[in-house]
Amino acid sequence: MDDLIPIGRFSRMSRLSVKALRFYNEQGLLAPAWVDPSSGYRYYRRAQAERAEAIRMLRAIDMPIADIRDLLADDDPELTGKRLVAHRERLRARLAEQEQMLRFLQALIDRGGRVMPYDVIVKEAATIPVASLTLHTSLNAIGADMGRGFGTVVDAIGNAGAESNGKPFVIYHDVIDEQTNGDIEICIPVPAGTVLPGDPVRYRELPGGPVATTVHRGPYQEISPAYHVVTGWIEQEGIHPAGPPREVYLNDPQTVRPAELLTEVQFPIDKTPR
Numbered sequence: 041m042d043d044l045i046p047i048g049r050f051s052r053m054s055r056l057s058v059k060a061l062r063f064y065n066e067q068g069l070l071a072p073a074w075v076d077p078s079s080g081y082r083y084y085r086r087a088q089a090e091r092a093e094a095i096r097m098l099r100a101i102d103m104p105i106a107d108i109r110d111l112l113a114d115d116d117p118e119l120t121g122k123r124l125v126a127h128r129e130r131l132r133a134r135l136a137e138q139e140q141m142l143r144f145l146q147a148l149i150d151r152g153g154r155v156m157p158y159d160v161i162v163k164e165a166a167t168i169p170v171a172s173l174t175l176h177t178s179l180n181a182i183g184a185d186m187g188r189g190f191g192t193v194v195d196a197i198g199n200a201g202a203e204s205n206g207k208p209f210v211i212y213h214d215v216i217d218e219q220t221n222g223d224i225e226i227c228i229p230v231p232a233g234t235v236l237p238g239d240p241v242r243y244r245e246l247p248g249g250p251v252a253t254t255v256h257r258g259p260y261q262e263i264s265p266a267y268h269v270v271t272g273w274i275e276q277e278g279i280h281p282a283g284p285p286r287e288v289y290l291n292d293p294q295t296v297r298p299a300e301l302l303t304e305v306q307f308p309i310d311k312t313p314r
Contacts (some may be wrong), residue, residue: 043085044074045084048257053089055093056095064095064200082148094112098111102131106137143184158256158269158270162268164250169233170229170244170245171230172243173225174213175189177223182224185224190228196241198237199237200234202234204228204229206229208228208229210224211285212285212287249282250309251309252273252306255304257300259301260298263287263303270285280309282308282310284308286305287303290303
């Protein structure tokens with residue numbers, strides 16, 4: 041008991057707020073050494089300061105709570121090193137994305153804030169048989185989820201003894217942003233009647249119909265203005281949206297530079313005027 045430190049003093053010692061200490065306790069990262077049963081007041085031991093410092097440092101470099109929990113549970117220095125290397129690579133990838141967005145912002149500044157020119161057209165989309173996989177994802181995870189998802193769909197098509205039959209695309213069933221997660225549907229066209237092995241990839245026929253569409257040239261991270269232009273056009277024309285938007289990937293990111301990527305943004309519409 042002599043070694044116990046009240047939470048307020050431990051907060052100053054560890055440079056973690058009382059609120060943060062309570063949160064890390066709830067997350068199973070740093071539990072108090074003793075809790076007074078009568079008052080609920082929390083006490084820590086001096087030896088816990090080293091663990092608290094490790095948590096503070098790892099959170100400062102944006103390591104997720106779950107990863108910190110796993111890392112602190114490891115007794116194997118080699119495994120710990122691998123976890124740190126994996127996080128380093130995630131930070132490098134994030135930095136590359138942010139640098140790309142800075143270049144996009146500079147281009148926007150150079151154009152005086154004007155959005156890149158996009159031509160919106162209306163065309164009739166055919167009914168498309170697809171191998172489909174629906175995923176629930178977040179803004180931070182969507183890139184990795186899409187990569188794994190496309191791999192899963194490709195494997196399912198191969199296991200069915202079939203081949204893809206058109207450009208891959210993704211349907212955005214929900215708006216996904218920093219505050220909201222949602223569903224995306226990964227689709228690869230296949231011959232009509234293709235029999236797939238079963239869950240999670242399924243066969244379905246996506247109904248055709250009119251779509252308002254434009255083509256974005258450049259990195260995927262810079263596609264938002266294309267959405268704004270198409271949705272603005274739909275509103276201006278007084279047309280009813282008739283389904284969730286799609287991104288059709290017209291060329292392969294493995295074979296062209298990011299600046300040369302072509303993505304068609306499609307919004308199904310009802311051409312009946314409002």
